Amino acid sequence: MRWVRVKAIARRHWYVLLRAPQRWFDVVIWPVVDAVLFGSIGLYFGSQNSGGNGEEAAGFLLAGIILFHVLFQAEISLSTGFMEETWSSNLLNLLTTPLREVEYGAGVMLFGLFKLTMGVGTVSLVALALFAFRITSLGLALVPLVALLLVVGWAIALFVIGLILRVGQGAEILAWGFIALIMPLSGIFYPVSALPGALQPLAEALPTTHIFEGARGVLAGDGLSWTEVGIATAESAVLVCGAVAFLVAMLAVFRKRGYISRHV
Amino acid sequence: MSEPTGDPVLRAEGLVKQYKRVRAVDGVALTVGAGERVALLGPNGAGKTTTLMMLLGVISPDRGWVEVCGHRLPHRRSEAMEHVGFAAGYLPLPERLRVGEFLHLFGQLYGILDPTPQVELGLARFNITHLTSAMGNELSSGQRTLVGIVKATLHRPRLLVLDEPTASLDPDVARRVRNGLGRLCAEEGTALLVTSHDMIEVERLCERVVFVAGGRVVADGTPTDVAAHFGRADLEEVFLHLAEQALEDPT
Numbered sequence: 001m002r003w004v005r006v007k008a009i010a011r012r013h014w015y016v017l018l019r020a021p022q023r024w025f026d027v028v029i030w031p032v033v034d035a036v037l038f039g040s041i042g043l044y045f046g047s048q049n050s051g052g053n054g055e056e057a058a059g060f061l062l063a064g065i066i067l068f069h070v071l072f073q074a075e076i077s078l079s080t081g082f083m084e085e086t087w088s089s090n091l092l093n094l095l096t097t098p099l100r101e102v103e104y105g106a107g108v109m110l111f112g113l114f115k116l117t118m119g120v121g122t123v124s125l126v127a128l129a130l131f132a133f134r135i136t137s138l139g140l141a142l143v144p145l146v147a148l149l150l151v152v153g154w155a156i157a158l159f160v161i162g163l164i165l166r167v168g169q170g171a172e173i174l175a176w177g178f179i180a181l182i183m184p185l186s187g188i189f190y191p192v193s194a195l196p197g198a199l200q201p202l203a204e205a206l207p208t209t210h211i212f213e214g215a216r217g218v219l220a221g222d223g224l225s226w227t228e229v230g231i232a233t234a235e236s237a238v239l240v241c242g243a244v245a246f247l248v249a250m251l252a253v254f255r256k257r258g259y260i261s262r263h264v
Numbered sequence: 265m266s267e268p269t270g271d272p273v274l275r276a277e278g279l280v281k282q283y284k285r286v287r288a289v290d291g292v293a294l295t296v297g298a299g300e301r302v303a304l305l306g307p308n309g310a311g312k313t314t315t316l317m318m319l320l321g322v323i324s325p326d327r328g329w330v331e332v333c334g335h336r337l338p339h340r341r342s343e344a345m346e347h348v349g350f351a352a353g354y355l356p357l358p359e360r361l362r363v364g365e366f367l368h369l370f371g372q373l374y375g376i377l378d379p380t381p382q383v384e385l386g387l388a389r390f391n392i393t394h395l396t397s398a399m400g401n402e403l404s405s406g407q408r409t410l411v412g413i414v415k416a417t418l419h420r421p422r423l424l425v426l427d428e429p430t431a432s433l434d435p436d437v438a439r440r441v442r443n444g445l446g447r448l449c450a451e452e453g454t455a456l457l458v459t460s461h462d463m464i465e466v467e468r469l470c471e472r473v474v475f476v477a478g479g480r481v482v483a484d485g486t487p488t489d490v491a492a493h494f495g496r497a498d499l500e501e502v503f504l505h506l507a508e509q510a511l512e513d514p515t
Contacts (some may be wrong), residue, residue, distance in 0.1 A: 008372035088358040094349035
């Protein structure tokens with residue numbers, strides 16, 4: 001892997017963000033909206049319950065939405081990074097250079113980490129400024145939880161990229177669709193037991209469910225459940241292996257069927 | 265069939281590509297020697313672009329193999345592409361990048377740590393240094409083509425592959441492209457593989473032509489030899505003859 005190529009790809013995507021104001025929506029506007037929305041919902045419903053603590057309820061929701069943004073920003077930055085190449089008909093240019101697939105992925109992920117820092121930083125700052133909620137109250141437990149969400153986000157993006165290679169730009173909506181599907185099933189704001197019974201086995205199969213369960217345990221003062229972290233790690237490993245295998249297979253189909261003609 | 269001169273920079277044997285019921289390429293073999301200037305010609309649907317894409321590793325052949333500077337595709341595609349430059353008249357420049365940034369990006373993708381000298385040299389070679397700060401989407405099609413060729417030559421490739429480089433260009437810009445390519449090949453010893461529908465351009469630029477029809481190589485030699493092979497006065501007439509044949513027998 002050549003570092004100069006990885007850096008070049010990361011810089012290319014920085015230029016795109018710099019010159020496309022609408023791209024700031026994902027990294028600034030949406031995080032602000034989410035923080036205000038879920039913080040306010042938490043405060044209101046918390047204060048309505050008899051003896052309820054509005055700030056505590058807001059804290060649960062805000063922790064959920066901040067961690068959700070780690071997943072969302074990781075997934076969306078990698079998948080839209082690839083989409084940018086299809087939107088600007090740059091795929092053929094890239095495929096005829098020595099750039100390796102892994103170098104391209106590393107470059108977009110590197111820039112994605114920068115976007116993620118901005119997006120999660122924004123939502124965290126708004127939560128702190130408006131609702132006095134510190135995400136750092138999760139302590140060191142944040143490290144494995146964030147790392148796992150990052151990996152899961154990237155794995156979902158690899159699935160999306162594979163689908164775009166296979167079926168074309170019509171699959172782009174799935175970059176947002178998969179996340180929307182995972183959000184209610186993962187129990188971001190509630191335990192899995194709150195889901196309808198039929199959906200609970202599906203939720204248990206998702207690594208995100210165990211990550212958010214782990215986060216709720218820390219917020220409740222029970223400490224980090226290493227069982228939940230262990231299950232999430234195992235499920236994430238399966239997901240990553242599946243995503244990489246799927247992407248490699250779709251890339252082979254893309255080359256075999258000459259689908260580059262869709263992108264020039 | 266004429267033999268290429270010099271060590272081959274490109275070797276392909278028995279390339280076959282089938283799309284559902286259409287056999288786009290049917291056993292194409294092609295060798296390009298170092299510094300050789302070759303045109304790949306044929307009517308629309310003859311299999312030129314599919315062949316080019318297989319030579320570049322973008323499309324995988326159903327059968328056959330491709331070797332670039334001794335590197336066999338697809339396993340050594342990255343190493344092979346270090347020796348190849350590609351530009352196409354139909355490819356836009358990515359939006360939201362200035363010409364200088366675009367060229368730096370691709371210089372680095374070709375592995376050059378600081379491509380500034382190569383970028384300046386390339387822009388000067390085609391007399392477009394004034395475009396350095398222009399945004400990619402502000403360029404005319406002629407300027408875009410020139411920038412695309414500069415991009416493809418930053419790393420001094422041993423083989424330059426150009427798909428329809430002068431399509432939709434006015435005669436003046438087309439001549440600048442031809443002159444720039446001629447200088448590049450003379451100075452750097454770069455081999456050229458070009459597709460074009462402009463037979464006059466081909467006769468001026470290339471010393472060897474390979475005609476493809478129905479996915480097969482039907483003639484390979486100097487422009488004069490190929491015209492003589494078909495009993496025609498020039499390449500234009502050969503092209504029209506093959507295009508008529510393709511219409512009569514689309515299979």
